[in-house]
Amino acid sequence: xxxxxxxxxxxxxxxxxxxxxxxxxxxxxxxxxxxxxxxxxxxxxxxxxxxxxxxxxxxxxxxxxxxxxxxxxxxxxxxxxxxxxxxxxxxxxxxxxxxxxxxxxxxxxxxxxx
Amino acid sequence: xxxxxxxxxxxxxxxxxxxxxxxxxxxxxxxxxxxxxxxxxxxxxxxxxxxxxxxxxxxxxxxxxxxxxxxxxxxxxxxxxxxxxxxxxxxxxxxxxxxxxxxxxxxxxxxxxxx
Numbered sequence: 001x002x003x004x005x006x007x008x009x010x011x012x013x014x015x016x017x018x019x020x021x022x023x024x025x026x027x028x029x030x031x032x033x034x035x036x037x038x039x040x041x042x043x044x045x046x047x048x049x050x051x052x053x054x055x056x057x058x059x060x061x062x063x064x065x066x067x068x069x070x071x072x073x074x075x076x077x078x079x080x081x082x083x084x085x086x087x088x089x090x091x092x093x094x095x096x097x098x099x100x101x102x103x104x105x106x107x108x109x110x111x112x113x114x
Numbered sequence: 115x116x117x118x119x120x121x122x123x124x125x126x127x128x129x130x131x132x133x134x135x136x137x138x139x140x141x142x143x144x145x146x147x148x149x150x151x152x153x154x155x156x157x158x159x160x161x162x163x164x165x166x167x168x169x170x171x172x173x174x175x176x177x178x179x180x181x182x183x184x185x186x187x188x189x190x191x192x193x194x195x196x197x198x199x200x201x202x203x204x205x206x207x208x209x210x211x212x213x214x215x216x217x218x219x220x221x222x223x224x225x226x227x228x229x
Binding site: 033041042043045047056059093102106107108 | 150158163216220
């Protein structure tokens with residue numbers, strides 16, 4: 001069974017540009033989560049989808065971040081316009097239906113904003 | 115504000131010894147706890163999950179949970195050099211209405227197993 005996949009693995013963009021990150025969860029997993037790790041800090045929760053519905057986006061830093069999960073399959077996270085402080089590793093995780101389920105993480109996308 | 119605290123280390127343990135990793139959490143309603151292992155530049159990999167007070171054993175790993183003290187630990191027996199990694203403690207709770215939020219992570223403990 002394929003794990004969580006993310007694309008791209010690494011992205012370098014200039015301040016003010018737009019970047020879109022993609023996450024493909026494990027097949028059949030209704031829950032999809034986005035997290036971010038900024039250098040020197042802990043992994044922080046950004047938002048949670050159940051199928052195509054956003055359940056909780058309390059961790060989203062600001063309105064420059066837009067997450068979507070059309071059709072309840074893969075998800076995208078767009079940053080527009082990117083700022084220097086957006087640099088970090090963005091992880092996606094998925095879990096089966098139900099609360100408290102184990103989350104399986106993807107390899108992450110390392111975003112560098114210059 | 116939910117917080118999970120871990121000693122960042124590094125924690126150095128000789129090969130074959132027991133490595134003991136500790137974690138405390140601030141939110142009394144946290145209900146599920148997880149230990150993830152992360153190698154440098156890789157994704158977090160689940161090692162153990164624990165939901166009830168007491169011990170849970172899986173191979174060389176034992177997770178311990180004490181909800182009264184808000185304390186979670188991970189013991190690694192017969193430590194191997196391949197166990198050298200950063201170990202992340204994470205807590206998860208869901209609301210009485212059935213909703214849930216994401217995991218709250220600690221910063222991780224860097225473990226070094228010395229051959």
